[in-house]
Amino acid sequence: MVNCERLSYALGAAITDIDIRGLINGDDVKSVQEIWHENHVVIIRGQSAKPQDIINFAENFGVLDNHEATPFYRMEGYPQLLEITTKPFNGRPSETRNVGRNWHSDYSYTDRPAAASMLFCVNPAPLGGDTMFCNMVKAYETLSDHMQKIVNDLYSVYDISLTEGFYERDPSEVATTKQLNPPIAHPAVRVHPSSGKRALYVSERVSHFHGMSQEESRPIIDFLCLHATKHENIYRHVWKAGDLVCWDNRTTMHVALKDFDQTKARHMLRATLIGEKSGFLV
Numbered sequence: 408m409v410n411c412e413r414l415s416y417a418l419g420a421a422i423t424d425i426d427i428r429g430l431i432n433g434d435d436v437k438s439v440q441e442i443w444h445e446n447h448v449v450i451i452r453g454q455s456a457k458p459q460d461i462i463n464f465a466e467n468f469g470v471l472d473n474h475e476a477t478p479f480y481r482m483e484g485y486p487q488l489l490e491i492t493t494k495p496f497n498g499r500p501s502e503t504r505n506v507g508r509n510w511h512s513d514y515s516y517t518d519r520p521a522a523a524s525m526l527f528c529v530n531p532a533p534l535g536g537d538t539m540f541c542n543m544v545k546a547y548e549t550l551s552d553h554m555q556k557i558v559n560d561l562y563s564v565y566d567i568s569l570t571e572g573f574y575e576r577d578p579s580e581v582a583t584t585k586q587l588n589p590p591i592a593h594p595a596v597r598v599h600p601s602s603g604k605r606a607l608y609v610s611e612r613v614s615h616f617h618g619m620s621q622e623e624s625r626p627i628i629d630f631l632c633l634h635a636t637k638h639e640n641i642y643r644h645v646w647k648a649g650d651l652v653c654w655d656n657r658t659t660m661h662v663a664l665k666d667f668d669q670t671k672a673r674h675m676l677r678a679t680l681i682g683e684k685s686g687f688l689v
């Protein structure tokens with residue numbers, strides 16, 4: 408039996424009575440899935456999981472991405488996990504110290520935008536470093552009918568170089584990552600294949616709408632991002648070691664706040680569930 412408790416007005420629920428290391432049975436997987444669809448973000452606290460435990464748990468919910476779109480950020484020996492960390496690597500600053508600093512949905516700049524992500528906190532920042540999530544179904548539903556009709560016809564062009572802090576990373580890795588992920592257009596409204604819910608699919612990593620100039624697109628992108636990230640549409644997660652936070656990338660955006668001392672360890676592991684093939688190169 409899986410129990411849950413809602414965490415905010417717009418989205419987010421904590422699931423209790425679950426140990427992700429254990430074999431969870433089919434009924435429990437179904438219950439977690441239902442809670443997840445309903446609340447978009449699910450938090451499982453107090454876990455003492457090893458990398459393989461995270462992989463095993465995540466595989467209950469779909470096919471894991473091997474992160475070929477961002478090969479440099481994979482955990483050694485575990486291509487199914489990205490290491491998001493401030494810890495220096497081989498004497499160099501970590502390339503993932505600044506991941507997720509503007510509002511986005513994971514892997515939107517690829518042709519297989521992520522269905523969902525699961526982020527495990529090994530080490531939280533000593534103070535700050537929270538992650539915020541917003542509900543993109545609500546964002547869509549609270550637009551006027553006219554605005555909904557407008558966005559229904561738009562294609563968002565996602566550009567990996569709009570990832571905040573991207574150019575602060577290693578130049579040769581940046582060049583390869585850009586080559587692997589050329590700008591790609593996806594429908595500005597994403598339909599969830601299981602729930603049929605319509606969600607806005609626009610973020611701070613959208614350069615323009617396909618067929619429109621940047622000048623024409625900018626005010627609409629800015630409006631939609633502001634609208635989606637209003638306070639009442641957000642859940643803010645304060646990390647503790649052992650938290651596993653699972654989010655639906657089809658129905659939410661998130662941002663990792665940089666309000667923490669980056670000389671201290673903040674260490675996370677992320678599994679990514681592959682979504683449907685989508686989009687066209689522009």
Ligand SMILES: O=C(O)CCC(=O)C(=O)O
Nearest residue numbers: 491506507513538663677
């Ligand atoms: O570090 C975080 O809190 C989240 C970073 C991020 O955007 C991600 O893991 O997808």
Ligand SMILES: [Fe+2]
Nearest residue numbers: 507512513661
């Ligand atoms: Fe992210």
